[in-house]
Amino acid sequence: xxxxxxxxxxxxxxxxxxLESFLPYRLNVLASxxxxxxAQIYAERFGLSxxxxxxxxxxxxxxxxxxxxxxxxxxxxxxxxxxxxxxxEQRGLIVRKPNQDDRRExxxxxxxxxxxxxxxxxxxxxxxxxxxxxxxxxxxxxVLAALIDRLSGHARLLGPEGEVEG
Amino acid sequence: xxxxxxxxxxxxxxxxxxLESFLPYRLNVLASxxxxxxAQIYAERFGLSxxxxxxxxxxxxxxxxxxxxxxxxxxxxxxxxxxxxxxxEQRGLIVRKPNQDDRRExxxxxxxxxxxxxxxxxxxxxxxxxxxxxxxxxxxxxVLAALIDRLSGHARLLGPEGEVEG
DNA sequence: ACAAATTCGTTGCGCATGCAACTAAATAGG
DNA sequence: CCTATTTAGTTGCATGCGCAACGAATTTGT
Numbered sequence: 001x002x003x004x005x006x007x008x009x010x011x012x013x014x015x016x017x018x019l020e021s022f023l024p025y026r027l028n029v030l031a032s033x034x035x036x037x038x039a040q041i042y043a044e045r046f047g048l049s050x051x052x053x054x055x056x057x058x059x060x061x062x063x064x065x066x067x068x069x070x071x072x073x074x075x076x077x078x079x080x081x082x083x084x085x086x087x088x089e090q091r092g093l094i095v096r097k098p099n100q101d102d103r104r105e106x107x108x109x110x111x112x113x114x115x116x117x118x119x120x121x122x123x124x125x126x127x128x129x130x131x132x133x134x135x136x137x138x139x140x141x142x143v144l145a146a147l148i149d150r151l152s153g154h155a156r157l158l159g160p161e162g163e164v165e166g
Numbered sequence: 167x168x169x170x171x172x173x174x175x176x177x178x179x180x181x182x183x184x185l186e187s188f189l190p191y192r193l194n195v196l197a198s199x200x201x202x203x204x205a206q207i208y209a210e211r212f213g214l215s216x217x218x219x220x221x222x223x224x225x226x227x228x229x230x231x232x233x234x235x236x237x238x239x240x241x242x243x244x245x246x247x248x249x250x251x252x253x254x255e256q257r258g259l260i261v262r263k264p265n266q267d268d269r270r271e272x273x274x275x276x277x278x279x280x281x282x283x284x285x286x287x288x289x290x291x292x293x294x295x296x297x298x299x300x301x302x303x304x305x306x307x308x309v310l311a312a313l314i315d316r317l318s319g320h321a322r323l324l325g326p327e328g329e330v331e332g
Numbered sequence: 333a334c335a336a337a338t339t340c341g342t343t344g345c346g347c348a349t350g351c352a353a354c355t356a357a358a359t360a361g362g
Numbered sequence: 363c364c365t366a367t368t369t370a371g372t373t374g375c376a377t378g379c380g381c382a383a384c385g386a387a388t389t390t391g392t
Contacts, residue, residue, distance in 0.1 A: 014285040015292055017223055023295055024200040025223070025240070026314050031197035032241040033321035034190040049348080054191070057183050068370060074191070075198040077350055082371060104357045104370040119180040126181055129189055135320040140313060147302065147310045148192050154301040155199035215378080234340060243380055248342060270340040270387045 034132060041124050046117055051076060051084035053121070056110065059094060060118035064107040066099075093117060200298060207290050212283055217242055217250035219287070222276065225260060226284035230273040232265070259283060 019025050035050065042048040048056065058070045071081040085108060088094045093114035096106040110118060133141050185191050201216065208214040214222065224236045237247040251274060254260045259280035262272040276284060299307050 015288050017288045017291050024204050027197045029241050030318045031193045038190050075195050122181050122183050135316050144313045150301050152196045
């Protein structure tokens with residue numbers, strides 16, 4: 001490392017955002033780190049994008065769900081989900097089943113092949129999570145989960161009005 | 167709400183990723199929520215993108231830093247930072263100062279105008295953070311910060327080899 | 333001292349993303 | 363009923379992004 005500059009604080013009177021302790025920044029950095037690492041698994045092995053993986057993961061857990069459910073649950077834009085769904089359908093990994101009670105929406109469901117991919121991916125995702133949280137004790141993991149829960153619930157209320165519901 | 171489907175668990179033998187407790191997913195959802203909400207502030211008021219805000223925030227805190235420092239610190243791609251820097255320079259919010267000791271890199275610094283924007287933005291960012299963490303007690307905030315610290319440090323090691331250094 | 337490898341930063345390119353406008357369907361209000 | 367509003371999902375468009383290749387400067391190894 002050629003250079004290594006000391007943390008040069010300012011002498012100003014106006015308030016300073018200390019990035020190292022600024023929560024939105026830190027959360028995004030941590031989320032990026034985990035996303036990037038996890039994305040390697042499902043991108044390199046199955047050519048899945050992040051939205052595509054989320055669709056598959058949701059349907060793997062819930063059997064069927066609508067695009068709207070997936071979008072709001074994962075805080076994704078509906079067009080993002082729409083395109084992921086189209087691509088997964090074309091690859092034969094999911095199918096759409098029109099909802100007769102409300103023909104605007106469609107139930108999404110994994111095909112056999114889609115479920116095979118999910119069942120191959122799920123253990124790897126869980127293993128990754130294990131590695132990832134292995135620096136924390138069981139107790140700390142529970143505490144962290146609870147704190148994230150509280151913050152997420154609160155943040156869904158602060159955000160742009162429309163995009164809520166879980 | 168027209169429909170509301172019960173959490174329909176599967177009877178399968180293979181492992182299932184429970185998204186509601188899957189940490190990478192939850193972290194990204196929470197990060198998206200905070201990012202989106204915070205982005206409204208600096209996008210609508212000053213036309214800043216997320217990378218641009220990060221450059222300004224870094225230089226607001228550190229006086230000067232290179233593009234590379236900013237990228238690795240915030241886990242951003244170097245091309246993302248390069249373009250944010252170019253745009254901020256064109257808007258007259260930052261200047262580049264060639265480093266005579268290593269003429270590959272350049273020191274970046276806020277202009278007067280850039281600092282004015284920073285000083286307008288910083289209090290709002292801090293106020294947002296306050297609102298955001300107000301569901302947690304002081305003690306819980308400290309615990310959360312410490313847990314994120316540990317995880318981030320650990321995650322930088324798990325990730326793609328190149329992209330580390332803080 | 334010199335060739336090979338590494339590093340900082342830029343840029344062309346293809347792709348993904350968000351926005352806004354749109355269609356089709358459902359709901360609300362009078 | 364019939365119109366106005368809301369909602370699920372799609373798509374054109376412009377912008378932003380990551381990748382990979384590149385130029386210039388520096389470091390390494392011999």
